[in-house]
Amino acid sequence: MLDRARRFSIKQIATQAGVSKATVDRVLHQRGCVHYQTHRRIHQALEELEAQEKSGPAVGRTFHIDVILHTPKRFSDAVQEAVLAQLGSLAPFRIFPRFHLYQAIGPQQMHDLILRCVGKGSQGLIIKAADELPINEAVNQATAAGVPVVTFVSDLPQSERIGYIGMDNRTAGQTAAYLMSRWLADEAQDVAVVISSELFRGEEEREMGFRTWLRSRAAHLRVVDVTGGFGVHEPTFEKVT
Numbered sequence: 001m002l003d004r005a006r007r008f009s010i011k012q013i014a015t016q017a018g019v020s021k022a023t024v025d026r027v028l029h030q031r032g033c034v035h036y037q038t039h040r041r042i043h044q045a046l047e048e049l050e051a052q053e054k055s056g057p058a059v060g061r062t063f064h065i066d067v068i069l070h071t072p073k074r075f076s077d078a079v080q081e082a083v084l085a086q087l088g089s090l091a092p093f094r095i096f097p098r099f100h101l102y103q104a105i106g107p108q109q110m111h112d113l114i115l116r117c118v119g120k121g122s123q124g125l126i127i128k129a130a131d132e133l134p135i136n137e138a139v140n141q142a143t144a145a146g147v148p149v150v151t152f153v154s155d156l157p158q159s160e161r162i163g164y165i166g167m168d169n170r171t172a173g174q175t176a177a178y179l180m181s182r183w184l185a186d187e188a189q190d191v192a193v194v195i196s197s198e199l200f201r202g203e204e205e206r207e208m209g210f211r212t213w214l215r216s217r218a219a220h221l222r223v224v225d226v227t228g229g230f231g232v233h234e235p236t237f238e239k240v241t
Contacts (some may be wrong), residue, residue: 004050005028005046005048007049007117008046008049009209010024010025012093013028013042013045013046013049015064015096015181016046016048016049016064016082017044017045017100018045018098018117018120018121018155019038019120021041023038023043023045027039036038036046037066037102044055045084045098046097048049048096048097048098048099049096051084052084052097059139060091060092060093060094061092061093061094062093062094062096063093063094063095063096063123064096064097064098064123065095065096065097065098065123065124065125065126066097066098066100066117066124066125067079067080067083067097067100067115067125067126068110068113068114068125068128068180068198069099069100069101069102069130069152070102070103070105070116070128070129070131070230071091071101071102071103072103072196072230072231072232072233073101073103075231076101077239078205079152080099080101080136082096085099094220098117098122100113100117103230103232104156104230104232107130107132107133107134107135108134110129110130110134110135110138111135111137111138112138113141114135114141114142115136115138115141116117116141117159118141118147122142124129124147124148124149124150125147125149125150126149126150126152126165127149127152127156128152128153128194129151129153129154129156130154130197130199130200131156131157131158131200131201131204132177135156135159136156136159139156139160139161140160148162149161149162149196150162150163150164150165151164151165151166152164152165152166153162153166153167153202154169154200154201154202154203155201155202156201157201165166166202168207169201169202169205170205170206170208170209171209172206172209173205173206173208173209173210173211173212174210174212174213175209176206176209176210177209177210177211177212177213177214177217177218178213178217178219180205180214181217181218181221183213184221186220187220187228188220188221189220189222190221190222190223191221191222191224192223192224192240193223193224193225193226194226194229194235194240195207195210195226196228196229196230196231196232197227197228197230198227202208210223227238
């Protein structure tokens with residue numbers, strides 16, 4: 001790790017990882033005892049800096065943005081790749097994203113993570129999270145501290161976030177229902193609606209759009225709910241079977 005780190009200053013690594021310079025020094029030189037998660041975060045910070053070095057501009061005003069996603073790994077990997085691919089197009093600004101990617105995280109953990117990012121100098125937050133009270137409260141505290149928050153894919157409309165990036169989920173659900181009605185025979189059948197969790201506003205809206213369209217235009221199709229797998233293969237497979 002030390003050889004890889006020579007291309008960056010300790011301050012750069014510490015800022016990217018959200019830890020102190022002393023902690024980075026201990027990890028790089030294997031001095032003292034450092035928690036495994038902290039060690040892992042510093043290793044991840046090096047990977048992020050290397051990726052940003054390839055795709056971002058060499059000079060410009062610098063911003064550190066935290067991207068917090070509660071999603072399946074396949075989705076968060078795609079988002080991370082897309083964000084890194086766009087860094088070079090954002091000149092004259094140098095954007096340094098710090099990724100926090102979880103397939104499973106509770107509302108209080110998410111609350112604490114958001115505030116931890118704010119405390120470590122985040123200049124903006126992009127969040128995909130469940131619409132739960134502790135998370136909305138954390139977003140409000142971040143906004144009050146002057147850190148803008150944008151929700152991604154699934155909104156937190158009751159929070160003080162500055163905006164939402166994503167599709168019209170209700171219309172997406174209606175479109176899915178229309179296509180399903182066209183593909184299936186005109187007879188009574190069960191249709192499974194698989195959502196990761198009803199706590200995500202985006203998924204709830206897509207399900208509502210799907211149900212509403214079928215109820216008014218294809219009442220012979222009955223909806224069977226499959227929820228709670230969080231988009232992860234193993235628990236979703238168990239729910240379906």
